[in-house]
Amino acid sequence: MAVVTIQIGQCGNQIGRQLFSTIHNDITAKQTAVSSSQNDDYTSASLQRFFRRETDMHMPEARAVMVDMEHKVVTRMMSEANKEGMWKYGKGQQYFKNSGSGNNWAHGYLVHGPEAQESVLELVRREAEACDRLGGFLCLMSLAGGTGSGLGAFITGCLREHFAHAHIINQVVAPYGDGEVIVQDYNTVLTLSRLHRDSDAVIVAENDGLHKVCATRLAHKHVAFSHMNSVLAHQLGALLQPAATCGRACTLSDMLEALVSHPDYKLLSMMHVPQHVDMAVAAHTSAAHARDAQRR
Numbered sequence: 001m002a003v004v005t006i007q008i009g010q011c012g013n014q015i016g017r018q019l020f021s022t023i024h025n026d027i028t029a030k031q032t033a034v035s036s037s038q039n040d041d042y043t044s045a046s047l048q049r050f051f052r053r054e055t056d057m058h059m060p061e062a063r064a065v066m067v068d069m070e071h072k073v074v075t076r077m078m079s080e081a082n083k084e085g086m087w088k089y090g091k092g093q094q095y096f097k098n099s100g101s102g103n104n105w106a107h108g109y110l111v112h113g114p115e116a117q118e119s120v121l122e123l124v125r126r127e128a129e130a131c132d133r134l135g136g137f138l139c140l141m142s143l144a145g146g147t148g149s150g151l152g153a154f155i156t157g158c159l160r161e162h163f164a165h166a167h168i169i170n171q172v173v174a175p176y177g178d179g180e181v182i183v184q185d186y187n188t189v190l191t192l193s194r195l196h197r198d199s200d201a202v203i204v205a206e207n208d209g210l211h212k213v214c215a216t217r218l219a220h221k222h223v224a225f226s227h228m229n230s231v232l233a234h235q236l237g238a239l240l241q242p243a244a245t246c247g248r249a250c251t252l253s254d255m256l257e258a259l260v261s262h263p264d265y266k267l268l269s270m271m272h273v274p275q276h277v278d279m280a281v282a283a284h285t286s287a288a289h290a291r292d293a294q295r296r
Contacts, residue, residue, distance in 0.1 A: 001135030001251050003049055003240065004127045005064040008155060009148030010073045011173050012140035013066055014225065017077040018233040019140070020062045023050050024087050026237060045242040051087060052130055061090040063131065065123045067155065069112055069147045071096040093127060095120050101146025105187040108150020109194075116151065117158055124159070128166075136167030136200075136252040138240070143191050144175035144184040153194035160198040167252045170199045171236060174206045192267075201260050203239075203268045205232050235272040 007016035027046050032039045047053065051060035062081075066074045066089065074096050078089050095116060101108040128134050137159055141152035152170075159168055172191070175184045195202050210228040214220045220227050243250045260266055 001049065001133050002052075002063055002131035003135050003138050003252065004124065004131065005050075005062070005138045005140065006067065006124065006155065006159075007064060007077075008067045008139060008141040008152040009145055010068065010070075011142035011145065011148050012152070013068060013073050013077050015140045015171070015173070015229050015232055015236075016062075016064060016066070017081060018226075018229045019236055020050065020064070020081070020087060021084060022230070022233040022237045023241065024060075026241065028086070042242060048132075049135070049240075049242060059085070060087050062087060063127055064089060064093065065120065065127055066094040067096070067116065067120055067151065069097045069100045069108075069151070071098070090127075093123055095123060101150060103144070103181045103183060103187070104146040105150040105153075105183070105190050108146040108148075108152075109154045109190075110150075112147065112151050113154030117154070120155055121158055121162060125162075128163070134163075134166060136169065137163070139168065139170045139199075141170065141191075142173045142175070143188040144173075144181045146187070149187040149191040153191045153198075156195060157198045167256060168199050169201045169203065169252065169256075170195050171203045171205065171232075173232070174204055176207045176211075180207075196266055199266060200256055201268055202266050203236075203270060205235075205270065235270045238272055239270060 005016055005019070007013040023046065027043050034042070047060060050063055052063055053060040066077065068074050074094050078094070081088050097112070097116075101112055124137075139152060139156055139159075142148035152172075156168060156170060159166070172195070174188065175181065181187070192202070207228065210231050211223050213231050214223040214227040218227070218231070239255075259268055
């Protein structure tokens with residue numbers, strides 16, 4: 001079942017680009033621990049879930065809608081995807097304006113939201129109709145800024161109204177505890193209150209936690225948002241990639257049934273081990289060599 005990703009604001013678009021790159025790298029990985037037939041089934045299911053590829057396409061297109069009130073981030077994310085040369089964003093699946101929300105939740109929700117509603121829903125509807133079977137929506141957004149929080153909450157409400165039977169999962173990023181935006185606490189509370197009403201599940205990632213992983217586990221001396229986005233993308237990829245259960249691929253419905261047993265308990269968090277597969281393999285190899293040396 002296909003998943004349509006809606007990237008909202010600067011944070012959502014950056015995480016979305018990293019997520020699709022992570023998923024595609026996983027699909028095309030040469031070293032797998034399964035048989036070739038199982039790997040082919042997994043690759044096919046993953047491509048069908050996150051990408052679409054017509055016969056005339058040279059590269060798969062992400063099932064995504066990009067939304068921001070400024071064009072710079074959207075343009076840069078599309079350019080970075082094209083430079084990778086492995087996948088791309090579909091043309092015409094972007095919505096942006098020339099002025100931001102100024103970290104004002106009310107401006108994003110009450111001003112930009114109604115203005116963007118018709119255009120964004122048309123982009124979402126177009127992407128949903130391209131799916132053989134729509135499994136649900138994944139909304140990527142922040143809780144601190146005006147566009148990600150205000151406009152993101154508004155769009156989620158519109159999705160619930162127009163796609164009443166589709167599953168909606170929101171991946172939100174909480175700001176640093178010591179403050180990024182002076183009104184971040186208000187933005188966070190207002191956003192979570194709307195998402196609790198309209199979303200099926202809210203996956204919360206904290207910048208403080210992601211920063212700690214990058215600094216302590218991955219040993220980055222100067223932690224950048226790109227490092228944190230990479231960690232979050234690996235966690236999301238591990239959660240959302242098709243997993244075989246009872247002889248069939250696990251769907252969003254299966255996941256929500258297991259994780260959200262009651263409609264009032266929607267806030268979820270992710271814990272992922274190992275944090276970086278390549279480093280884990282290297283550490284395992286080093287330990288094996290050490291044991292061999294001791295035996296000699």
